[in-house]
Each structure stands twice: as C-alpha cells, then as structure tokens.
Amino acid sequence: MPQWLHLDDPNLWLVLAGTVLVGAASALVGVFAFLRRRALVGDAVAHSVLPGIALAFVVGQSRSLAVLLPGAFISGLLALWSIDAIARNSRIKPDAATGLVLSVFFGTGILLMTWIQRSQGAAQAGLDRFLFGQAAGILPTDLYLFAAVAAFLAVCIAIALKEFRLLSFDPEFARAIGMPFRSLEGLLAVLTVLAVVIGVQTVGVVLMAALLITPAAAARFWTDRLGTMLLLAAGIAAMGSMAGSMVSYAVPRQPTGPWIIVALSALALASMAFAPRRGWLAQRIRLAAYRRKIARENVLKAFWHAAEEQRPEVASVPGAGHPTSPVLSEAQLLERRAFVPRSLRRSMRKLARQGLLQAVQAQPDAVSAAGWQATPEGLRAGARLARIHRLWELYLTEKLRIAPDHVHDDAEAIEHLITPELEAELEAVLDHPERDPHGSAIPRPNGTGSRGKDRTEKPINPKAG
Amino acid sequence: MTTAIADPVLEVHDLTVTYRQKPALWDIDFGIPQGVLVGVVGPNGAGKSTLIKAIMDLVPTASGYANCFGQSLDEVRQRVSYVPQRESVDWDFPASALDVVLMGRYGKRGLFRRLSNRDRRVARECLRTVGLEAFADRQIAQLSGGQQQRVFLARALAQEADLYLMDEPFAGVDAATERTTLELLGELRDQGKTIVVVHHDLQTAAEYFDWIVLLNTRLVAYGPKAEVFTPELLQETYGGSLTLLANVSELARKQNLPVRE
Numbered sequence: 166m167p168q169w170l171h172l173d174d175p176n177l178w179l180v181l182a183g184t185v186l187v188g189a190a191s192a193l194v195g196v197f198a199f200l201r202r203r204a205l206v207g208d209a210v211a212h213s214v215l216p217g218i219a220l221a222f223v224v225g226q227s228r229s230l231a232v233l234l235p236g237a238f239i240s241g242l243l244a245l246w247s248i249d250a251i252a253r254n255s256r257i258k259p260d261a262a263t264g265l266v267l268s269v270f271f272g273t274g275i276l277l278m279t280w281i282q283r284s285q286g287a288a289q290a291g292l293d294r295f296l297f298g299q300a301a302g303i304l305p306t307d308l309y310l311f312a313a314v315a316a317f318l319a320v321c322i323a324i325a326l327k328e329f330r331l332l333s334f335d336p337e338f339a340r341a342i343g344m345p346f347r348s349l350e351g352l353l354a355v356l357t358v359l360a361v362v363i364g365v366q367t368v369g370v371v372l373m374a375a376l377l378i379t380p381a382a383a384a385r386f387w388t389d390r391l392g393t394m395l396l397l398a399a400g401i402a403a404m405g406s407m408a409g410s411m412v413s414y415a416v417p418r419q420p421t422g423p424w425i426i427v428a429l430s431a432l433a434l435a436s437m438a439f440a441p442r443r444g445w446l447a448q449r450i451r452l453a454a455y456r457r458k459i460a461r462e463n464v465l466k467a468f469w470h471a472a473e474e475q476r477p478e479v480a481s482v483p484g485a486g487h488p489t490s491p492v493l494s495e496a497q498l499l500e501r502r503a504f505v506p507r508s509l510r511r512s513m514r515k516l517a518r519q520g521l522l523q524a525v526q527a528q529p530d531a532v533s534a535a536g537w538q539a540t541p542e543g544l545r546a547g548a549r550l551a552r553i554h555r556l557w558e559l560y561l562t563e564k565l566r567i568a569p570d571h572v573h574d575d576a577e578a579i580e581h582l583i584t585p586e587l588e589a590e591l592e593a594v595l596d597h598p599e600r601d602p603h604g605s606a607i608p609r610p611n612g613t614g615s616r617g618k619d620r621t622e623k624p625i626n627p628k629a630g
Numbered sequence: 631m632t633t634a635i636a637d638p639v640l641e642v643h644d645l646t647v648t649y650r651q652k653p654a655l656w657d658i659d660f661g662i663p664q665g666v667l668v669g670v671v672g673p674n675g676a677g678k679s680t681l682i683k684a685i686m687d688l689v690p691t692a693s694g695y696a697n698c699f700g701q702s703l704d705e706v707r708q709r710v711s712y713v714p715q716r717e718s719v720d721w722d723f724p725a726s727a728l729d730v731v732l733m734g735r736y737g738k739r740g741l742f743r744r745l746s747n748r749d750r751r752v753a754r755e756c757l758r759t760v761g762l763e764a765f766a767d768r769q770i771a772q773l774s775g776g777q778q779q780r781v782f783l784a785r786a787l788a789q790e791a792d793l794y795l796m797d798e799p800f801a802g803v804d805a806a807t808e809r810t811t812l813e814l815l816g817e818l819r820d821q822g823k824t825i826v827v828v829h830h831d832l833q834t835a836a837e838y839f840d841w842i843v844l845l846n847t848r849l850v851a852y853g854p855k856a857e858v859f860t861p862e863l864l865q866e867t868y869g870g871s872l873t874l875l876a877n878v879s880e881l882a883r884k885q886n887l888p889v890r891e
Contacts, residue, residue: 341707
C-alpha cells in the first residue's frame with residue numbers, strides 16, 4: 166500500500182462516497198438528457214443555479230447546504246421553465262433560448278457573487294466553491310443529503326422507466342396514447358435539477374454538464390439496451406468519480422472536480438476507441454477484414470477471367486460444360502492485376518485453406534509450370550463476382566443512364582458488397598440479361614463449376630435455370 | 631361535395647389549424663363511417679399530417695373539433711391508434727424492435743405499471759403478423775427503413791384499437807413492406823376497423839383505398855373513391871392554386887394576426 170493512500174482517513178471516505186453518489190445520480194438523469202438531445206439544456210441549468218445560491222446566501226445569511234441548495238433548486242427550475250416558455254411562445258428556437266437563459270442566469274449569478282464579495286467580505290469564500298467545485302469540503306451531513314437525493318432519483322427512474330423511455334424515444338406517441346406528457350417531462354426536469362444541485366458542490370457549475378453527459382455518451386458505446394445503459398452510465402460515473410477523488414487526494418493542491426471530469430473523459434475516449442461493434446477499433450477491424458475479403462475475391466475473379474479467356478465458348482454458355490481453371494503463377498497474377506505481392510500471398514494461403522485454390526506442382530513434361538489453380542468451387546465464386554460486376558454495369562447503363570465507359574470502377578466496388586438476395590433482385594429487374602454493356606457474356610450461376618456441394622453460394626434464382 | 635354520414639366513427643367538425651398564424655387547415659368538415667379504409671390525399675403542404683395530428687390532439691386547433699366514436703378523444707384513447715411518420719423519431723435510440731412494439735401496450739397497462747407476460751405475448755404476435763418475429767431482439771437502428779415502418783405498424787396493432795390513424799406508412803418502403811402493410815390494412819378493415827391513412831402518391835391511392843379525402847389546406851372532397859376520383863376534383867386539389875386563400879393566409883402570417891377571433 167503506497168504511503169500516501171491513508172485508507173483510514175475518514176475524510177477520504179467522505180469524499181469518495183460523496184463524489185460517487187453525486188456522479189452516479191447525475192449519470193442516471195444524464196442518460197435521458199443525452200438521449201433527448203438536451204445536453205446543452207443540462208449545461209444551462211447548471212449555470213443557472215448560481216443566482217439562486219447567491220440569493221439564498223443573502224437571504225439566509227448562511228453557507229450551509231440546507232440554505233443554499235433550495236435556492237439553487239428554485240433557480241435551476243426557473244431556468245428550465247424559461248427555456249421552455251421562450252421556445253414555445255416566441256420565434257426564438259430552443260437552442261437560442263437555451264443560450265439566452267444560460268448567459269442571463271449565469272451573468273446575474275456572477276454579478277450577485279461579486280456584490281456579495283464587496284459588501285460582505287470574507288464570508289463569501291464559501292460560495293466560490295460552487296463555480297469550480299470543492300469536494301474536499303463534503304461534511305457527513307452533506308453525505309446524507311447526497312445519499313437521499315441519489316436514492317430518490319434512482320427510485321423515480323426505476324418506477325417511471327417505461328414512461329421516460331417512451332418520452333425520450335417518441336414524445337408524439339406518448340401524447341397520442343394519453344400519457345400525462347407535461348407532468349412526466351416536469352418530473353424529469355425536477356430530477357435533472359436535483360442532480361445538478363447536488364453536483365455543483367463537487368464539480369462546480371462550469372463542469373456540471375460533463376458530469377451529466379459524459380457517462381451517458383460513454384455507456385452508449387457499449388450497449389443497445391436502455392436499462393443496461395443506465396446501469397453502465399452510473400458505473401462509469403462512479404469509476405471516474407473514484408479515480409478523480411483519488412488523484413486529488415494523493416497529489417497535494419489538486420482540485421477534485423476537474424480531475425473527476427478528466428477521468429470521465431478518459432473513460433469516454435476509451436469507450437469510443439475500444440467498445441465492441443460501435444468503437445473505433447472494432448470498426449477498423451471490420452474494415453480491414455472487408456479489405457482482405459476484397460483482395461481474396463479479386464484473386465478468384467482473376468482466375469475466372471483467365472479461364473474465360475482460355476475457353477470463351479464454354480465459359481458463359483449454359484449447359485456447354487464447365488471451364489477448368491488454368492494454372493497461374495504468382496507473376497502471372499501480378500501481371501493481370503496490380504495486387505500488392507504480400508497481400509496476394511496472404512490471400513492465396515487463406516483461399517487454399519478454404520479449399521478454393523490449390524497449389525499445382527510443375528509437371529514432368531514441362532508443359533505447365535508450377536503455380537496455383539482455382540478449385541471448381543473457387544472458380545464458381547470467381548464467376549459469381551464477374552457476374553455481379555457485369556449485372557451492375559448493365560444496371561447502371563440501362564436504369565441509371567450512365568455512360569458505359571463510366572461504370573467499371575463502380576462495379577469493381579459493388580461486386581464485393583452485393584448479397585445473394587440483392588443479386589436475385591438485380592437479375593429480375595434487368596430481366597435475366599445475357600450480356601453486359603461491353604458485350605461480355607454474363608456467367609450464369611449454374612453454368613460453371615462442379616455439381617458438388619455448394620459452399621460459396623446460395624441458390625440464387627430459380628428462374629435463371 | 632359532402633355526404634352526410636350516419637354514426638360516423640370519426641367526425642371532424644369545422645376544424646381550423648394555424649401554424650404561426652398561417653392557416654394550415656381551413657374549416658375541415660367530414661365524417662368517416664365504420665369499417666372503411668380511407669386515404670387522405672393531397673399535394674405537399676396540403677395539411678395531411680396536420681389533419682391527423684389535430685385529430686390526435688397533437689397540435690393546437692384554432693377552432694372546431696374532432697370526435698371519435700361520438701365522444702371526445704380523451705374518453706376513447708384506448709380505441710384509437712396513431713402511427714407517426716417514421717422520420718419523426720431517432721432510430722439510433724437504445725431499444726429493440728420488441729421494446730418499440732411493447733410501447734403499444736403502455737396505454738393499456740397504465741402509468742408506472744409493469745408490463746405483463748400477456749403484453750409480451752401480444753407484442754411478439756404483432757411482430758409475427760408484420761413478418762418480423764426473427765427481428766424481435768434486433769436493435770432498431772439495424773433494421774431497414776421498411777422494417778422500421780413495420781415495427782411501427784406492429785406497435786399500432788399491439789394497441790388493439792378500433793380506429794387507426796397512420797401518417798405516411800407507405801413513404802419510402804420496399805415492395806415487401808408495401809405488400810405486408812396493404813394486406814394488413816385490408817384485414818383490419820375486414821374485421822370492422824376503420825383506418826385513415828395519409829398518403830402522398832395519387833397513382834396508388836386509387837388502388838389502395840375504399841374512400842378518399844382530398845385535401846389542399848381546405849377539404850376538396852371526400853367519399854367513396856369512385857365518386858371522388860374525378861378529373862375536376864383532382865384538378866381542384868392539385869391544379870389551380872387558390873391564390874386568394876393563399877394571399878389571405880400570407881397576410882395573416884406577415885402581420886402576425888390571428889385568423890380566428
């Protein structure tokens with residue numbers, strides 16, 4: 166155990182428990198702000214609690230949270246109501262209304278704080294903490310308040326999960342089935358303001374929006390379920406709050422709030438990068454796999470083109486027999502297409518493992534050199550690509566009226582993308598054509614390859630037979 | 631052209647809706663009998679979507695009212711189903727197809743009540759009806775546009791209503807969805823339900839619907855399609871612009887004055 170981590174220090178536990186409760190509570194309501202695209206509204210509410218805190222201080226002449234937080238609550242709610250009222254009753258759009266309310270409330274708050282500082286002197290030192298937060302000042306009584314608010318938020322969301330889900334996804338439908346839309350929206354607003362009110366104490370009004378939104382944004386990368394997303398967001402917020410509190414506790418003179426936000430942002434960035442499926446890395450891997458598939462398919466297509474050139478009379482004519490694959494060396498393949506040699510060798514190894522390509526030894530009669538040959542299945546896969554390529558070219562020229570000399574590059578990309586279902590649709594739309602716009606025969610799905618087990622394609626179109 | 635309808639399932643009376651003072655619908659009056667499949671047809675900006683939103687009480691009305699089953703909507707919401715336009719929601723929302731269909735049960739279940747096993751059974755049954763039982767747990771963003779539209783349809787079915795109001799269910803869907811939707815609407819009608827569909831395409835409207843409501847800010851005509859689909863009425867709906875009416879609307883909008891006292 167490192168020297169600096171005094172786990173027996175009760176103050177550390179106070180700060181940890183306090184920031185975790187506040188973080189998790191903010192994350193829960195933040196999920197709905199995030200899903201309803203109200204992130205900036207959260208920011209506006211956070212900034213708008215400041216005048217309430219200052220006025221409560223003037224009226225109550227006390228720095229205790231019991232006096233200041235009700236002021237913050239009323240002021241935050243008033244801000245939300247103002248945004249709504251302005252957007253509803255004037256031509257000012259919601260985004261502008263949000264900005265307007267944020268600056269007016271925040272400006273008023275700063276003005277009041279300055280005035281308090283001038284007239285009341287040192288006593289206002291306690292109000293500064295609401296600007297940037299000061300978790301170290303959490304008292305045991307504050308902790309009870311945080312726990313009560315966090316529990317209240319969690320219970321409300323658990324009870325109204327179904328309603329909040331519909332409210333966030335499809336507000337029109339919610340109203341159409343007679344849900345008390347305004348009341349539910351009001352409840353959600355109250356919960357948001359409550360989370361902000363306990364949050365500003367630890368991270369301050371300036372960073373509060375990050376505490377609301379960042380955990381939700383991070384959680385969204387990991388799940389497609391609302392329930393899971395709520396739990397994950399709360400968990401991520403708890404982790405970030407703990408990490409931030411630890412740093413500020415271990416290193417002298419480091420503020421807690423900003424470190425919590427730094428930790429949360431790191432978690433969000435990590436989610437963005439490494440989450441399965443939605444993450445950046447997963448997408449890169451998917452893209453790389455697709456590129457390798459394209460490379461392999463281009464090899465098979467090259468074998469088909471070679472077979473076609475060798476025996477054009479049997480290549481594409483239904484029932485005329487099956488062309489066999491010529492033996493091609495690596496050099497011959499490179500001549501046919503600008504493969505990257507290293508990726509070509511990798512593609513061929515993989516194709517050989519898949520049983521689509523086989524190595525051929527040099528014949529003693531010296532007629533054919535050593536090289537590679539497509540298996541019947543491999544050749545059929547190549548034929549399918551040539552077929553989609555030519556169908557697509559035909560589709561572009563016939564249906565989209567694109568000039569025949571402009572369609573090749575498009576087809577080169579699309580041939581790897583099209584599914585058997587789309588292939589069948591394409592064929593039907595074009596009424597089972599025989600030739601592409603350049604005059605090349607379009608290979609039939611059953612015109613090539615063996616009658617053996619079909620591994621690379623599904624039955625494509627019964628009419629084509 | 632107006633026809634008096636005895637015991638209409640849906641009755642719209644003198645309905646006017648304004649948007650930023652500009653009338654989107656002027657004095658709409660019509661009634662729909664039980665068990666017909668109705669298409670609401672008109673050019674862009676004719677107020678077709680606004681009409682069913684006004685019936686569903688989703689936009690404020692300047693005057694008039696809409697009654698369902700002879701009562702105000704609030705008394706019969708359980709019997710009325712609304713299908714919004716597909717583009718009106720964010721399909722990247724964290725929900726599965728089944729989650730969305732289950733929303734059709736929320737109204738029956740009531741506020742803060744948990745969904746029952748019967749709700750889940752009904753929702754799965756509705757997904758099967760629209761041919762999406764295999765997609766129940768699929769995230770909605772991964773569905774095609776047509777499949778998303780069918781999820782909305784399944785949600786409407788899950789409401790087990792008697793009157794259906796649908797906003798553009800045929801817009802931008804694939805052939806399979808169009809067929810499924812059409813069959814489904816026919817079956818609902820044969821069960822005695824009444825369906826009102828906002829539709830953008832004049833060509834297919836004649837083939838899809840029994841009744842037509844021709845709309846262009848005001849009501850041009852309504853009734854059985856044979857009576858309504860006349861060249862004169864279509865010309866009136868789509869052709870000659872109603873310059874005077876448009877000018878009055880524009881005046882109200884520019885000066886920010888109401889068109890109703």
